[in-house]
Amino acid sequence: MTDLDSGRARTAWIRSRMPLLANARRTFSETRPFEGRRVGMSLHIEPKTAVLLETLAAGGAEIVATGNHGSTQDDIVAFLRSQGMTVHGRRDDSFDDHLANVAAVADSHPDILLDNGADLAAHVIRSGAASSIIGGTEETTSGGLRLRGELAGQVPFPVIVINDSMLKAIGENRHGVGQSVVESIMRITNLMIPGRRFVVAGYGWCGRGIAQYLRAFGGKVAVAEVDELKAFEGALDGYRVGALDDLAEWGEVFITATGQPGVIGEAVFDRLASGSILVNAGHFPWEIDTEALRRDSESSEIDQAIEVVRRPDGRELVLIAGGRMVNLAGPSPRGNSLEAMDLGFLLQSLSLERVATAPESLGAGAHGVPDDIERTIARAFLAALGADR
Structure with a gap:
């Protein structure tokens, strides 16, 4: 089986088990909140991430992406490229290669950042390219610490820190x-x-x-x-x-x-x-x-x-x-459960939608996930889980 065949098959399996993102994908295909926008991503590239990127693309986003050091899955890169996305990086990249990949994403002049560890945010700020960014999201505690510490006062656009969400804290x-x-x-x-x-x-x-x-x-x-x-x-x-x-x-x-x-x-x-x-x-x-x-x-x-x-x-x-990171390492890495990432990536999707459609409602710097988004997702997750059965 080629990398492309493997990536397509694995993503299809994951996609079939992520109902929250499926609903978002259907909605985004109608509302097109990312029409004309380029989303620059630095996030672990594995099958669940592929489903997230498909969801954003359904909403009109152009995707330019790279993974994180040591966790990129080459078959998923092959699949995403086959879908017309620009994806940098390989699993065996050195750390210097990873930094070059981050720079390549930033140099593509994205409008919106989907960040992990604040690598993209740090690069666009230090390279003087932050003025073109309308906002973004940050996935991790580590990135939130950087935004509020090392980069405090330097981020001229809003960043919703997904890891601040109580839903993500508990579920993911x-x-x-x-x-x-x-x-x-x-x-x-x-x-x-x-x-x-x-x-x-x-x-x-x-x-x-x-x-x-x-x-x-x-x-x-x-x-x-x-x-x-x-x-x-x-x-x-x-x-x-x-x-x-x-x-x-x-x-x-x-x-x-x-x-x-x-x-x-x-x-x-x-x-x-x-x-x-x-x-x-x-x-x-x-x-x-x-x-x-x-x-x-x-x-x-x-x-x-x-x-x-x-x-x-x-x-x-x-x-x-x-x-x-141990849960994305070694042979046959799986990462977090499908249900946990369906929840977490719906938080990403709806937070990015808010950035794309109403950036003026958010001030510069790091923010928590808006309360209305959290409550909407909590209701959707309980319904998908069948908690009342």
Whole structure:
């Protein structure tokens, strides 16, 4: 089967199981909210994303896109190109290749940004090309942090931060990410979850979900969280709670879900038992300090997703997916569940529609998802779920 045949078949299967986007696609084909607009995208390219882009294209959007580093699926790229979309990138791109792909999307002069990690927003601002942008969306916590921190006061157009949505927090982050991270660890390592000791760094919505699903499978779970209120919640939810340094000798598998750089670094590496496994669930591959991990060490790749790092003192630490997002890594990556992404990508679609049709209703900078959009989608999701049955 060629890449194109594979991409077409996989996208067709996913499309058939995303009823919320199907409804949006039918509506957009009539209302054409993106007519004459070019949408520039930097987001993981996998089958569910293809269905999102089809939905925007049905509304008249011209698509220029790239994926994120290490998660692009080549068969889906082939399929999207066959549909007349301009798509940059390959799965084996280097990080420099990824930055060049982002630049190519930005240089196409999009009107609207569909961003992940604020890569596109940062590029158009620093290149002086922001004046042509009417607005956009940002998918992640990591990107929201950049917009409100590193880029604060520099964004002259509205950006709706999808991850601010309570719907996304519960549906996609807690349950979608929670389920897919645990499934991906099982798939990649083939290790048993029951009885194993896990440390989850970060007790935001993704961390909550990861901890919940690990415990549901029989794992022993501890939470490392610097925010006192979130740590309080973790303790009352029944988890062991402590500082990461203090949990380093207890844990066997360490999972980061914070959106912050350098969460697990040299001080923690020095205290880990030989055989400890390091996993990142956050957007950027920076939560585990992989440069420090490999420094003065010998590395051997077991397969495309498992790397054994032999430290100078002889201890062996296991790095999963090179520190990249685990649920879109390794052989046969699946990502979050279809239902979770149907919900999340409907949030994207309707938020982009608001940007395209009423940008004046939003001020410059980062915004949460408008309340009326959230409530409309909540009703649609409950109906699709058959919650009243």
